Amino acid sequence: xxxxxxxxxxxxxxxxxxxxxxxxxxxxxxxxxxxxxxxxxxxxxxxxxxxxxxxxxxxxxxxxxxxxxxxxxxxxxxxxxxxxxxxxxxxxxxxxxxxxxxxxxxxxxxxxxxxxxxxxxxxxxxxxxxxxxxxxxxxxxxxxxxxxxxxxxxxxxxxxxxxxxxxxxxxxxxxxxxxxxxxxxxxxxxxxxxxxxxxxxxxxxxxxxxxxxxxxxxxxxxxxxxxxxxxxxxxxxxxxxxxxxxxxxxxxxxxxxxxxxxxxxxxxxxxxxxxxxxxxxxxxxxxxxxxxxxxxxxxxxxxxxxxxxxxxxxxxxxxxxxxxxxxxxxxxxxxxxxxxxxxxxxxxxxxxxxxxxxxxxxxxxxxxxxxxxxxxxxxxxxxxxxxxxxxxxxxxxxxxxxxxxxxxxxxxxxxxxxxxxxxxxxxxxxxxxxxxxxxxxxxxxxxxxxxxxxxx
Amino acid sequence: xxxxxxxxxxxxxxxxxxxxxxxxxxxxxxxxxxxxxxxxxxxxxxxxxxxxxxxxxxxxxxxxxxxxxxxxxxxxxxxxxxxxxxxxxxxxxxxxxxxxxxxxxxxxxxxxxxxxxxxxxxxxxxxxxxxxxxxxxxxxxxxxxxxxxxxxxxxxxxxxxxxxxxxxxxxxxxxxxxxxxxxxxxxxxxxxxxxxxxxxxxxxxxxxxxxxxxxxxxxxxxxxxxxxxxxxxxxxxxxxxxxxxxxxxxxxxxxxxxxxxxxxxxxxxxxxxxxx
Numbered sequence: 001x002x003x004x005x006x007x008x009x010x011x012x013x014x015x016x017x018x019x020x021x022x023x024x025x026x027x028x029x030x031x032x033x034x035x036x037x038x039x040x041x042x043x044x045x046x047x048x049x050x051x052x053x054x055x056x057x058x059x060x061x062x063x064x065x066x067x068x069x070x071x072x073x074x075x076x077x078x079x080x081x082x083x084x085x086x087x088x089x090x091x092x093x094x095x096x097x098x099x100x101x102x103x104x105x106x107x108x109x110x111x112x113x114x115x116x117x118x119x120x121x122x123x124x125x126x127x128x129x130x131x132x133x134x135x136x137x138x139x140x141x142x143x144x145x146x147x148x149x150x151x152x153x154x155x156x157x158x159x160x161x162x163x164x165x166x167x168x169x170x171x172x173x174x175x176x177x178x179x180x181x182x183x184x185x186x187x188x189x190x191x192x193x194x195x196x197x198x199x200x201x202x203x204x205x206x207x208x209x210x211x212x213x214x215x216x217x218x219x220x221x222x223x224x225x226x227x228x229x230x231x232x233x234x235x236x237x238x239x240x241x242x243x244x245x246x247x248x249x250x251x252x253x254x255x256x257x258x259x260x261x262x263x264x265x266x267x268x269x270x271x272x273x274x275x276x277x278x279x280x281x282x283x284x285x286x287x288x289x290x291x292x293x294x295x296x297x298x299x300x301x302x303x304x305x306x307x308x309x310x311x312x313x314x315x316x317x318x319x320x321x322x323x324x325x326x327x328x329x330x331x332x333x334x335x336x337x338x339x340x341x342x343x344x345x346x347x348x349x350x351x352x353x354x355x356x357x358x359x360x361x362x363x364x365x366x367x368x369x370x371x372x373x374x375x376x377x378x379x380x381x382x383x384x385x386x387x388x389x390x391x392x393x394x395x396x397x398x399x400x401x402x403x404x405x406x407x408x409x410x411x412x413x414x415x416x417x418x419x420x421x422x423x424x425x426x427x428x429x430x431x432x433x434x435x436x437x438x439x440x441x442x443x444x445x446x447x448x449x450x451x452x453x454x455x456x
Numbered sequence: 457x458x459x460x461x462x463x464x465x466x467x468x469x470x471x472x473x474x475x476x477x478x479x480x481x482x483x484x485x486x487x488x489x490x491x492x493x494x495x496x497x498x499x500x501x502x503x504x505x506x507x508x509x510x511x512x513x514x515x516x517x518x519x520x521x522x523x524x525x526x527x528x529x530x531x532x533x534x535x536x537x538x539x540x541x542x543x544x545x546x547x548x549x550x551x552x553x554x555x556x557x558x559x560x561x562x563x564x565x566x567x568x569x570x571x572x573x574x575x576x577x578x579x580x581x582x583x584x585x586x587x588x589x590x591x592x593x594x595x596x597x598x599x600x601x602x603x604x605x606x607x608x609x610x611x612x613x614x615x616x617x618x619x620x621x622x623x624x625x626x627x628x629x630x631x632x633x634x635x636x637x638x639x640x641x642x643x644x645x646x647x648x649x650x651x652x653x654x655x656x657x658x659x660x661x662x663x664x665x666x667x668x669x670x671x672x673x674x675x676x677x678x679x680x681x682x683x684x685x686x687x688x689x690x691x692x693x694x695x696x697x698x699x700x701x702x703x704x705x706x707x708x709x710x711x712x713x714x715x716x717x718x719x720x721x722x723x724x725x726x727x728x729x730x731x732x
Contacts, residue, residue, distance in 0.1 A: 029561050165494065172494035179490055179498040333560045368522040368656045369560055369595055374515070397497020397507075397515060404657035406519070409497075414505035444486035 001062060005050040012046035018064040020054075021120070022304035023047035024127045026344055030292045030305045030335035037304075048128050052094030056085075059120050064311075065301045071252040071262055076118050076314045085116030093124045100125065100137045100355075107142045114317075114357030119250070119310035122352040126306070131344065131383065134351040138387040141354035145322045146281020147221045147242060149427035151188060151390060152359050157422035158391035159413040160323070160361065161186035164402035168195045170208050176396045177212055178448050182437055183410035184417070185394030187428035188323060188361065189243060189286065191223040195402055202226045203239040210240040216435070216447045219279075219427035221322070223286050228260055228268045235271045242277050243286040243322055244268045250289075250311030253299030262315070269319050280427070283322035288363075289313070290327040291345050292335030305335065306345065310352040317357055323391065324353055325361035328380075330405055332367055339376030342366060346380050350389055361391035365407040374398070374406075381408055385416040392416075495659065515658070522656035527556055530597040532627050538605040539591070542612055545624040547580065549573040549590075549639055553630040566632035568674075569639060577626070577642035585623040587615065587705060588645035592631035596653030599662035603687055603694060604651045607664070610698040611649075618706055633667045633681070640672030647708060648672040649701065654685060663688040666697060668704050670714040680715035682708075 003014045014020040022036035024047035031037035038044035060080065063073045087109070088096055099105055126134060144152040151158050163176030173192060180186055190209050194201050202224045209222035221242040224231075228246040235241050246265060247258050255261065265285075272284035289312040294300040300308055309326065316324045326349035329342040336342045346362050353360030364381045366372035381392060398409035416422065423429055432438065435445050487499040500511040507515070536546045550570045553559035559566050569577070589611075591604045612622050626639050633650050640648030647670050654663040664687040669676055682704050687697045703722065708714045 033562065033564075163496075165496070169494070172496065175490040175493035175498050176496050179496075183502075334563050337561065368519070368658070368661075369526045373519065396494075397500055397511065399497050399515065399518070399658045401494075401496045401657075401659060404655065404660075406658070409507075411500075411502065411505060411507055414502075418505050449486050 003050045005046040017062045024051045025304045028341045029337040081115035123307040123310040134347040135387040138351045138354045143359045145283040145359045147278040149219045149425040158188035159185035159394040160188040161190045166402045187425040188391035193225045199233045244272045245286045250308035254294040257297035285319045285321040286323045287316045292331040313356045324358045327363040329366040333370045338371035343380045359390045385420045518658040521661040525596040525598040525656040525661040528597040530593040547626045549628045551630045559630040567634035581644040586646045588623045589625045590636045590650045592628040592652040594652035595655040599653040603664040606694045637672040
């Protein structure tokens with residue numbers, strides 16, 4: 001179905017929903033690279049106005065990627081909850097924005113609405129929202145998940161401790177774990193990106209984190225961010241695996257490029273659930289996403305990168321994840337060129353994820369060939385903190401020496417918590433108190449001494 | 457200058473004096489041990505919740521160097537002069553990316569040869585060119601400028617000994633790895649070795665990668681190349697890189713393939729030293 005909007009003498013026509021969404025997207029380099037961006041500022045606002053007039057109900061009858069050819073589209077349509085959708089079924093996209101910002105949208109009504117929304121609805125409304133809108137609405141969404149602690153409670157901000165090492169050296173990893181714990185990081189997860197994706201390396205790293213966790217009785221969970229098939233093999237071999245990780249995307253083709261299918265994700269979740277390692281809950285999946293991954297795999301079907309990103313959240317929510325995060329600035333300047341584009345994308349992703357009911361975190365990050373720096377990251381982190389981000393990354397000194405990019409540091413986590421009055425997950429906070437870890441801590445607690453970690 | 461509001465778990469920079477920082481306190485037991493265990497930025501201390509000034513400026517310095525490396529311009533004249541001493545003809549080529557911004561935004565243009573350069577290279581085409589070197593700026597001209605001549609100087613005699621004559625060296629600007637495919641095809645080369653500046657990291661702003669591709673032509677994928685990365689001071693030495701390259705060239709000739717089909721099965725390949 002074609003859409004049109006007149007501005008002055010020009011009637012701007014958009015051939016279908018996919019094109020309308022793409023042209024309505026605030027500018028970013030990846031959409032220009034894909035050749036789907038608006039050709040002018042006027043064409044963009046025309047698309048935004050046409051989109052604002054579109055009934056939300058239309059999204060249930062026109063798919064951006066055909067139902068017959070894409071498993072993610074089928075998941076979105078088949079899982080749509082019409083009764084949850086009912087309260088907003090009469091609204092246009094523009095009316096939906098107004099409703100989201102109004103007092104009618106409460107934490108309870110937003111939570112009830114989530115299963116009634118499709119990713120494309122969330123993406124559409126985000127395209128006509130400013131940053132302050134994205135912050136305000138996300139801040140009203142509550143998503144709480146549980147494993148060995150409780151993530152996402154109001155007034156809390158959790159940190160993934162990311163102790164990556166270029167050679168998976170256990171000493172280097174242990175040193176970063178100690179450093180991070182002493183700076184209040186690690187309540188979301190202690191999660192390592194392995195340098196080598198092998199079953200042996202994965203098991204060794206899982207045992208390393210589990211050893212530290214057990215020895216110090218830390219109420220947190222561990223993860224080695226290996227491929228889902230590697231995690232399945234590790235489970236078979238009896239590894240102490242808490243969370244199953246996988247990178248996912250918003251089309252069947254991009255998931256194929258990642259080597260995953262929806263049944264494979266279901267199988268992995270079942271395997272992790274069978275271990276029953278959670279104590280306060282059993283949310284066992286950890287997903288990462290990021291705008292641009294579909295285009296880089298030539299799997300974007302002519303869609304804009306933000307719409308595809310939102311579709312990845314439909315995949316994520318099917319498997320009731322403990323954590324989801326968008327690795328927003330990792331992909332490089334051909335997708336998100338500078339601090340401005342990274343900032344908007346981070347807030348869009350967080351908003352869409354939360355609106356769809358996900359425990360959404362953001363890897364606030366950049367590479368050295370992007371036009372971004374620490375100031376940009378400070379601004380985005382603060383905005384996300386105000387928006388109630390579930391968790392962010394904690395990397396020693398913001399410098400990931402394995403992945404060669406910059407993320408948020410342990411110190412950044414402390415700073416944003418202090419600035420916004422946020423606290424760690426309650427179980428983890430109590431543990432820190434027991435260990436005597438706090439602002440005034442100078443000495444390493446005995447239990448965390450490198451020698452006792454078997455690493456010095 | 458910031459004053460720590462809480463006793464810092466304090467290790468200050470062990471090497472450079474802390475710029476503008478308060479008098480460094482002696483490292484508390486344990487923290488110094490952490491520092492020795494990892495190249496990561498651990499045990500930095502605290503100024504309130506932030507980094508102490510010294511550690512903060514160390515980071516800014518590393519980022520500044522990495523940024524300059526990305527935007528550095530290859531000094532092709534100096535490079536040509538350095539390569540000229542090796543007795544190989546030196547040619548020039550550019551991609552279709554008009555400038556650095558274009559290069560960063562349009563990876564596709566960085567993989568395609570400028571029209572006029574295609575004609576110029578094709579005029580030099582020969583049927584007996586087993587191997588051509590391409591020296592490409594990539595994401596760090598600094599890295600290429602520093603390391604490429606030494607790698608080629610060491611490689612050429614070793615390759616000749618191995619019966620692999622080396623053709624002209626092509627200096628390529630605003631170039632991605634795959635530009636080597638277009639260059640190699642235009643020259644009629646049997647193999648192309650692209651020496652290219654790698655994406656700068658905070659600890660390695662000037663690092664070189666070497667990509668070897670058999671039967672280069674546009675459309676080759678990364679799975680059809682072999683890569684030797686992290687060639688730099690404090691990383692893989694030029695000698696070790698050349699040793700691997702010569703081995704790969706010979707094996708590629710023997711099995712008729714590069715990429716995933718060509719695995720480095722040498723019992724003890726040159727190991728990466730621990731990162732600086």
